[in-house]
Amino acid sequence: MAAVTALAHCVATLLGTGYWFDEVYMLAIGRYHLDWGSADQPPAAAALAALMDAAAPESVFALRVPAMVATTVAVVLAAMIAREFGGERRAQTLTAVTQATALWPTLTGHWLTPYTLEPVQWLAIMWLLIRWIRVRDDRLLVALGVVVGLAVMTKFQVLLLCAVLLVCIAVCGPRDLLRRPALWLGATIAIAVAAPTLWWQQSHGWPQLQMTRVVAGEAEALYGGRPGVAVQLIVYAGVLGVVLGLYGAWQLLRAPHWRQYRFIAATAVVLYVVFVATLGRPYYLAGLYGVLAAAGAVSLQLRRADKPANRLWPARVGVLASVATAVLILVFSVGATRSDIGEKIARTTAQVYQNLPGTQREHTALLGESYIVAAYLDGYAPRYALPPAYSTNRSYGYFAAPADSVDTVLYVGRSPEPVRRYFGSADKLGTVNDDLGIYVLRGRQQPWQQIWPQLRTLTVS
Structure with missing residues (x-):
């Protein structure tokens, strides 16, 4: 048996x-x-x-x-x-x-x-x-x-x-x-x-x-x-x-x-x-x-x-x-586990990320709306040459915040509104599916050490 x-x-x-x-x-x-x-x-x-x-x-x-x-x-x-x-x-x-x-x-x-x-x-x-x-x-x-x-x-x-x-x-x-x-x-x-x-x-x-x-x-x-x-x-x-x-x-x-x-x-x-x-x-x-x-x-x-x-x-x-x-x-x-949603999230995000100007990529972090999105980005990161992902959800919210040099975020989620108020602008650059979009948020307005505790949550919305 x-x-x-x-x-x-x-x-x-x-x-x-x-x-x-x-x-x-x-x-x-x-x-x-x-x-x-x-x-x-x-x-x-x-x-x-x-x-x-x-x-x-x-x-x-x-x-x-x-x-x-x-x-x-x-x-x-x-x-x-x-x-x-x-x-x-x-x-x-x-x-x-x-x-x-x-x-x-x-x-x-x-x-x-x-x-x-x-x-x-x-x-x-x-x-x-x-x-x-x-x-x-x-x-x-x-x-x-x-x-x-x-x-x-x-x-x-x-x-x-x-x-x-x-x-x-x-x-x-x-x-x-x-x-x-x-x-x-x-x-x-x-x-x-x-x-x-x-x-x-x-x-x-x-x-x-x-x-x-x-x-x-x-x-x-x-x-x-x-x-x-x-x-x-x-x-x-x-x-x-x-x-x-x-x-x-x-x-x-x-x-x-x-x-x-x-x-x-x-x-x-x-x-x-x-x-x-x-x-x-x-x-x-x-x-x-x-x-x-x-x-x-x-x-x-x-x-x-x-x-x-x-x-x-x-x-x-x-x-x-x-x-x-x-x-x-x-x-x-x-x-x-035959669904390709996780790989699709990583692949689409990688395409958008690689299209950013090189100087901008150096100061850009990937931010997943939920721990699930961030985990898929990290799981497929070696395959698509992605940097480590961040999220304020579940355990990710207790990991280190992005470095102070990061002033731009590539946000993967349904809507960037929870994070939008901490940045000067937000533009949609891509779509994963009907639920998930990819947004670039520029011009961080507060230090990450202030932003992170305010956005940290254990609940998946």
């Missing part, structure tokens, strides 16, 4: 030749602005993007290798969790199929983004906890600290996962875990590993906390508000994931033999309520789909131990339906 998953995402990468906007954003940060953090993401994904870009410049396939590896390993980890639960070969395979065909990993599993790397980290955390419960080897708790620290360097949601896990273990057990010195040694290691990015956030005023409000504000338009988030948090598990996950959660909460693992279902329920209440992204539970599915698959194994094979036809139908749905989602994913 892991091999099939890897092959499917390799094919999707080869067919979808363009960048997904979130991964080109990671590439741009890694290439030009790599630091211990950024306004909306910790540094791990950007650092991996920089590493892959250095190894194979401008290779989309190479850029996506870490994401495909993470997605593939997640399939193995899900099956290993089923084995820790006591699952036999059939339950392990069913869990692996469920993880491989979950809608969110299928859609994004070959894009190098923080939310693609996160599920495998959550699964590793849960596997270490579940295995510790079975074998009581405290070295697993030290390893847990390392994994948590790396996960914090990828996405901050893992901090919430750990907090809820601790509370649910205190309530549901096994409480002796909380008395193990190795657990708190692991926690110390996690804090030490994550300290640089936490310090970066502290020194920049915790923009990540402000992003919580931004995400909630976008939920209505992107996901249909709380009802949409509530449904999608479940649906993204896929056909098998929904059935096995809900069944597994129910069994974890009520069956006596699952008592020592009850904290898993409690954690999933609490996180679900929190994410719906706070209008989080509908993929925030993707790292728990495989765990709940493993519990569901093993519960089916226990229930059907004495049933003949021909009574297992519902599971076979579920597998076929789940695989068929995953194939459709994978095709949609390929289509999403």
Whole structure:
């Protein structure tokens, strides 16, 4: 199953030749602005993007290798969790199929983004906890600290996962875990590993906390508000994931033999309520789909131990339906990255930029209306000989402003009005499409150090 998953995402990468906007954003940060953090993401994904870009410049396939590896390993980890639960070969395979065909990993599993790397980290955390419960080897708790620290360097949601896990273990057990010195040694290691990015956030005023409000504000338009988030948090598990996950959660909460693992279902329920209440992204539970599915698959194994094979036809139908749905989602994913909009933005901007007089180009900066536009310009910069782009949106707003010698801006966006008042003139020089134009703004009237904080925003208008 892991091999099939890897092959499917390799094919999707080869067919979808363009960048997904979130991964080109990671590439741009890694290439030009790599630091211990950024306004909306910790540094791990950007650092991996920089590493892959250095190894194979401008290779989309190479850029996506870490994401495909993470997605593939997640399939193995899900099956290993089923084995820790006591699952036999059939339950392990069913869990692996469920993880491989979950809608969110299928859609994004070959894009190098923080939310693609996160599920495998959550699964590793849960596997270490579940295995510790079975074998009581405290070295697993030290390893847990390392994994948590790396996960914090990828996405901050893992901090919430750990907090809820601790509370649910205190309530549901096994409480002796909380008395193990190795657990708190692991926690110390996690804090030490994550300290640089936490310090970066502290020194920049915790923009990540402000992003919580931004995400909630976008939920209505992107996901249909709380009802949409509530449904999608479940649906993204896929056909098998929904059935096995809900069944597994129910069994974890009520069956006596699952008592020592009850904290898993409690954690999933609490996180679900929190994410719906706070209008989080509908993929925030993707790292728990495989765990709940493993519990569901093993519960089916226990229930059907004495049933003949021909009574297992519902599971076979579920597998076929789940695989068929995953194939459709994978095709949609390929289509999403075959669009040439990003390259078109860069190509058209390069044509306009190269047509500027040479002396003017020396004092001209590229300014994207949004972080998406700026990231596309940076992503394709080597191909079209473009200078690094600027933007006042998202993490770009926390990067350095243009140099004082820059008095002209080539603005790529819908309208230059937000920036127009800081310049003497604005003229349209080109058009990318019906939505985006290219404008030259001349005669800067205030220092950049005054302009930048006034225009900085985390919201994409």
